[in-house]
Amino acid sequence: MSRPYxxxxxxLLLACFATSAPPAHAQFGPNEKIxxxxxxxxxxxxxxxxxxxxxxxxxxxxxxxxxxxxxxLGANGRFGKFDVAGLHPxxxxxxxxxxxxxxxxxxxxxxxxxxxxxxxxTARYCVVxxxxxxxxxxAYIRRLQATSKEWHAPTNNxxxxxxxxxxxxxxxxxxxxxxLPEHFVGMIKDLNGNTAVLPxxxxx
Numbered sequence: 527m528s529r530p531y532x533x534x535x536x537x538l539l540l541a542c543f544a545t546s547a548p549p550a551h552a553q554f555g556p557n558e559k560i561x562x563x564x565x566x567x568x569x570x571x572x573x574x575x576x577x578x579x580x581x582x583x584x585x586x587x588x589x590x591x592x593x594x595x596x597x598x599l600g601a602n603g604r605f606g607k608f609d610v611a612g613l614h615p616x617x618x619x620x621x622x623x624x625x626x627x628x629x630x631x632x633x634x635x636x637x638x639x640x641x642x643x644x645x646x647x648t649a650r651y652c653v654v655x656x657x658x659x660x661x662x663x664x665a666y667i668r669r670l671q672a673t674s675k676e677w678h679a680p681t682n683n684x685x686x687x688x689x690x691x692x693x694x695x696x697x698x699x700x701x702x703x704x705x706l707p708e709h710f711v712g713m714i715k716d717l718n719g720n721t722a723v724l725p726x727x728x729x730x
Contacts, residue, residue: 562644566605569652577660583707584646592684592707610637613687615677630676648708651715666694685710
């Protein structure tokens, strides 16, 4: 798992982040215990749609991170099973993260610290899916994970990753990845009319 850095900002904002300490609630690390486990509260089950893809954002030690949870819904507002996918710089070295604002750096595409703790959650948008819809979506997510080898803040960041997932699913996504993660996820929700199913899914 890697340090939860993700989104590009303009140089002035970046300088501010680099020279000021992050708030206490935005600290992450391998020894931190999960205080609020993930829930399926935003996923509204529908007949024939027991699977889901949820677009999420959370706080981080810089300006946040966006990612997706995907899998099968369970009972009582819980996930039956899920995986996490998101694009972020590889490793813990902050120098790699800083370099990623001027040139591509090696990336990871699994969970990062904080993804599984809802105390850091800032936005979410869940789409429920049929088995066939989920098989198509999850296959694309796995392929995107396998081929996303670099992170570059201005052009290929966490928002780029989840935006590609959304568009592949037939959803609308913001045209630029240079947004705060919570705004990016919120715009996906707004652009798709707060729908909880895919366009045309009633015919699938």
